[in-house]
Amino acid sequence: xxxxxxxxxxxxxxxxxxxxxxxxxxxxxxxxxxxxxxxxxxxxxxxxxxxxxxxxxxxxxxxxxxxxxxxxxxxxxxxxxxxxxxxxxxxxxxxxxxxxxxxxxxxxxxxxxxxxxxxxxxxxxxxxxxxxxxxxxxxxxxxxxxxxxxxxxxxxxxxxxxxxxxxxxxxxxxxxxxxxxxxxxxxxxxxxxxxxxxxxxxxxxxxxxxxxxxxxxxxxxxxxxxxxxxxxxxxxxxxxxxxxxxxxxxxxxxxxxxxxxxxxxxxxxxxxxxxxxxxxxxxxxxxxxxxxxxxxxxxxxxxxxxxxxxxxxxxxxxxxxxxxxxxxxxxxxxxxxxxxxxxxxxxxxxxxxxxxxxxxxxxxxxxxxxxxxxxxxxxxxxxxxxxxxxxxxxxxxx
Ligand code: ADP
Numbered sequence: 001x002x003x004x005x006x007x008x009x010x011x012x013x014x015x016x017x018x019x020x021x022x023x024x025x026x027x028x029x030x031x032x033x034x035x036x037x038x039x040x041x042x043x044x045x046x047x048x049x050x051x052x053x054x055x056x057x058x059x060x061x062x063x064x065x066x067x068x069x070x071x072x073x074x075x076x077x078x079x080x081x082x083x084x085x086x087x088x089x090x091x092x093x094x095x096x097x098x099x100x101x102x103x104x105x106x107x108x109x110x111x112x113x114x115x116x117x118x119x120x121x122x123x124x125x126x127x128x129x130x131x132x133x134x135x136x137x138x139x140x141x142x143x144x145x146x147x148x149x150x151x152x153x154x155x156x157x158x159x160x161x162x163x164x165x166x167x168x169x170x171x172x173x174x175x176x177x178x179x180x181x182x183x184x185x186x187x188x189x190x191x192x193x194x195x196x197x198x199x200x201x202x203x204x205x206x207x208x209x210x211x212x213x214x215x216x217x218x219x220x221x222x223x224x225x226x227x228x229x230x231x232x233x234x235x236x237x238x239x240x241x242x243x244x245x246x247x248x249x250x251x252x253x254x255x256x257x258x259x260x261x262x263x264x265x266x267x268x269x270x271x272x273x274x275x276x277x278x279x280x281x282x283x284x285x286x287x288x289x290x291x292x293x294x295x296x297x298x299x300x301x302x303x304x305x306x307x308x309x310x311x312x313x314x315x316x317x318x319x320x321x322x323x324x325x326x327x328x329x330x331x332x333x334x335x336x337x338x339x340x341x342x343x344x345x346x347x348x349x350x351x352x353x354x355x356x357x358x359x360x361x362x363x364x365x366x367x368x369x370x371x372x373x374x375x376x377x378x379x380x381x382x383x384x385x386x387x388x389x390x391x392x393x394x395x396x397x398x
Contacts, residue, residue, distance in 0.1 A: 001086040001397070002026065002079060003390040004071075006064075008090070008130025010122065011036055013063045017071055017078060017085070018390040025386070026078040027071055031063040039063075043070040045078050060126075061133040068137060088134050088143040089393035091182070091385070093123035095147030096173060102150065102392040105131060105143040113145065119173065119230070144393040151181030154222040159320070162229075176234075178216065178226035180208045183330060186388040187381045188218040191328040194366055195377060203321040205314050208383065209340070210331030211239040211283065215310065217317035225320050227313050233269055236313065237306045239283035242272035244309075277302035285333050285340065307340060311347035324351070324376055330383040336363045341380070345369070351376050 001020040006013065016028040029043035039057035044050040057063045071077050071085070079085065090105070096116040103109050110131060117124045134143060160176040161169060168174040184206045191206075192199035204218040213236040216226040227235025227243075237243045245268070254264045267276075275283040279298040281291050291299035318324040327348065333340055338360050345355045352375035359369050362380070370378040 001394055002084055003393045004067075004085050004088045004134075005386045005389045005393070006088060006090050006130050006134065007386075008060065008126050010126040013060060013067070013130060015067050016386045016390075018387060020390060020394045023387060023390075027076075028386075029067065029070065031057060031066065033057070034060055034063050041066045041070060043076055045076050048076065051076065059133075060129045061136055064130070064133040064137050082138060082141075085138065085141055087393050087397045088138065088141055089389040090127060090131055090134075090143060090145050091389055092127045092145045092147045093149070093179070094120035094177065095145075095149045095153075096177070097153070099145070099147045099150050100153035102144055102146045102396055104396050105145050109145060119177070142397045144389075144396045146182060146389045146392045148179045148181050149177045151185040152176075152178030152216070152223045152226050155224055155226070159225040174230055176226070176229045178214065178223065179228045179232045180212070180214045180216075181223070182385045182388045182392075183208050183383040184214075184216040184218065184223060184226070186385065187328050187330045187383050188216075188221070190366075190381050191326050191377075191379055194368070194379065194381065195326065202325045203318075203323050204326040204328060205317045205321075205324055206328050206330065207310060207314070207334055207344070208331045209236075209310070209329065209333035209337075212241070213238045213310075213331070213333070215313040215317065217320050219321045225317060233265075237277070237309050238273045240270050240273045240275045242268040242276070274302040274306055277305060285337050289337075289339060303340070303343070307343035307347075310344045314344070314348065318351070326377045326379065328379050328381045330381050335380055335382050338363065341369070345378060348376070348378070353378055 003018050003020055005016045011034045013031040017026045019026055025046060027045045031041045033039040034057045040052050040054045042050055042052040055066055068082060071079055072081055092113060094116045096119055098112045113128055187206045188204045189199055191204055192202055199221040206216045206218060208214050212232055214226055214228045217224050233241050235243050250261055250264045254261050274288055278288055281299055282288055288299045288303055292303055329341055341360055353370045355369035355378055359367050364382060366381055368377060368379045
């Protein structure tokens, strides 16, 4: 089967066409500036060059039309016609409490996703636009929704409730949902596989450290706690997001700076994290590493603060699961940033485990960093959310 995986944002659309038999990416690409002047599609067939073409894309339907055009193009295409696209898998950010697994999309599902818009006003409406655009252009192709929140629906109440008046949970469903679920599921499953063990027998902490970042406690195969909350703002310090702060800071600074609470949340989302902490140097850890090498104190502090927060979450999840067998690093920073992995693992040595510096110098590959008889296995497991979505799509469509 060929599965088209779609990740639709408000003005962008990322796609991959994956063959389920070989699990290879046949082609991938990105539509940018949808609905804005200067829109363009960047397409790359397997083993071929990346080519960007400026095309008018007034809406997402136009974008999906260009995606199909590229995929079936005689030169840069990888299939002869639309008939060779067997299913579409959509990444959906928020499934609320309605979805604890992926589902085949029908009108009822679309309605239920719409009902979660409130919880992810920037993401879910865009995801739905992607679904509707595909429905229009490929009415007979089955589609599946894969939710970022679904894997975390196994969290117990004590992990998902906030210490707020209970009526807010009842009235507005204010609770911890967690995100990056597809990645935490994929990485924890793969980590067990690499170790030759069953995930159901392990206590795994997955650190997904990308621009957005979260840590999850996967206890015997089930997510029992995760660092992101009602929204992806909670938890770790991220590229531009603050992660955990004292909620009173919002009104305190809003008053001082004469801005609204919404402005302040926007600052917490877009101008905080290591970008804010470093005094605006960058949200990218490569830039921060160079600045730290030149002894920029703010960059050094930003990286220290980041590592400390990740270590604190690892510690609290080891307690939540009453133990830990595996710590797995993934995503851009987790897979590639050896210094950050070393800084975080320095806090973990008391658990009776340490990493081999030579193995830790490897980037972007599956590798076990700890020694074979260490109490806790520390490893790098590259994530692949698109492949996970394609697998889910095949599982449901077959
Ligand atoms: P996103 O959440 O947007 O998918 P990524 O998972 O790509 O983000 O993570 C982005 C972060 O990963 C950046 O801070 C970047 O510095 C880091 N990163 C990505 N690739 C590398 C690399 N080869 N070496 C070091 N750091 C990297």
